[in-house]
Amino acid sequence: KAGVTQTPRYLIKTRGQQVTLSCSPISGHRSVSWYQQTPGQGLQFLFEYFSETQRNKGNFPGRFSGRQFSNSRSEMNVSTLELGDSALYLCASSLRDRDTEAFFGQGTRLTVV
Amino acid sequence: AQSVTQLDSQVPVFEEAPVELRCNYSSSVSVYLFWYVQYPNQGLQLLLKYLSGSTLVESINGFEAEFNKSQTSFHLRKPSVHISDTAEYFCAVTRGRTGNQFYFGTGTSLTVIP
Numbered sequence: 481k482a483g484v485t486q487t488p489r490y491l492i493k494t495r496g497q498q499v500t501l502s503c504s505p506i507s508g509h510r511s512v513s514w515y516q517q518t519p520g521q522g523l524q525f526l527f528e529y530f531s532e533t534q535r536n537k538g539n540f541p542g543r544f545s546g547r548q549f550s551n552s553r554s555e556m557n558v559s560t561l562e563l564g565d566s567a568l569y570l571c572a573s574s575l576r577d578r579d580t581e582a583f584f585g586q587g588t589r590l591t592v593v
Numbered sequence: 594a595q596s597v598t599q600l601d602s603q604v605p606v607f608e609e610a611p612v613e614l615r616c617n618y619s620s621s622v623s624v625y626l627f628w629y630v631q632y633p634n635q636g637l638q639l640l641l642k643y644l645s646g647s648t649l650v651e652s653i654n655g656f657e658a659e660f661n662k663s664q665t666s667f668h669l670r671k672p673s674v675h676i677s678d679t680a681e682y683f684c685a686v687t688r689g690r691t692g693n694q695f696y697f698g699t700g701t702s703l704t705v706i707p
Contacts, residue, residue, distance in 0.1 A: 484636070511693050523683065523697035536694045570636055574693045580625050580644055582693055584636035 482507065484573045484585035492591045498559040501588045505552050505573030511535075512554040513582065514546060517568040526569075529554055558590075566592045595620040595686050599698035606674055607706050614669040614701045616658075616684030624686040626667040627695070628658055631681040640682070643667065654678075679705045 485504040493499050505512050513536075514526040525538040529548035546556040558565055568589050572582035600615040618624065625644050629637040641652040648660040658669045667684060684698040 486636075513693050513695075515695075515697075522699040523695075525694050525696070528693050530693075538694075572637075572693070572695070580687070581639065581642065582695060584629075584638070586634075586636045589634075 484571055484583055486569075486571050486585035486588050488588060489586065490589045490591075492593060493561050494593055495561055495563060497561050498557060499561060499590060500555050500557045501569055501571075501590070503554045503556075503571030503573075503585060505554070505571075506575075506583055509573040509575050509583075510552050511574040511576065512548055512552065513572040513574070514554070514556050515570045515572065516540075517570055517587070518566075523570070526556065561592045563592050566590060595624060595688070595696045597684050597686055597696055597698035599682075599684055599701050601701050602699065603702045603704070605704045605706055608676055609673045611672050612670065612674050612678075612703065614682050614684075614703065616667045616669065616698060618665050618667065618684070618686050620665075620686060620688075622688055624688055626658075626660060627685040627687070628652075628656070628667070628669050629683045629685060629697075631683065631700075633680075637683065640669070674703075674705045676705050676707060679703060 487502045511530045513528040517523045528536040532548045543559045548554045568587045570587045571585045598617045606612045627642045628640040641650045643660045651657045656671045682701045685695045687695045
């Protein structure tokens with residue numbers, strides 16, 4: 481059974497650009513959550529999707545957005561990139577909307593220059 | 594709101610020595626507790642979890658953690674560490690029944706010295 485797949489693994493963007501990251505959850509899983517990991521702030525929750533609906537949202541500016549498709553694949557978008565957006569972005573997949581376990585992908589390393 | 598405190602940011606320990614990584618949490622509601630491990634340039638892997646029942650939970654690679662409700666702690670222990678245990682360890686909580694949002698501690702970097 482394939483794990484959580486995040487693409488791309490590495491990305492370099494320029495300030496002011498926008499970026500889209502992709503996450504394919506484990507087959508059959510319907511919940512996808514996104515986290516930002518930085519050395520200074522640690523792991524911070526961005527948002528969670530279940531059945532194409534955003535269920536929870538963390539404390540991030542509106543430049544951060546996401547969506548989930550009918551096949552449970554999810555994308556997150558960051559517009560008007562800032563240097564501080566450089567981070568490892570992790571996607572987590574869960575079977576149900578109120579699950580007790582999350583499976584993480586390897587992450588996308590975004591560098592903003 | 595929930596919060597997680599990992600008291601040690603870095604823990605060096607000699608190979609085959611015991612180790613304890615400390616985790617305390619605060620929550621006004623019942624939570625589920627987890628330890629995740631992260632190797633360099635990798636995502637998070639679940640090490641063990643406490644949902645209910647026995648307060649002592651074990652992983653397949655020799656780690657164990659004990660849920661202590663009165664002290665709101667979930668410390669991770671291993672009686673004898675191996676070089677391959679060198680990694681970043683994260684303690685996390687979730688309310689579970691109200692969504693899949695996890696709250697993570699800031700992590701503890703475990704370095705096993707040969």
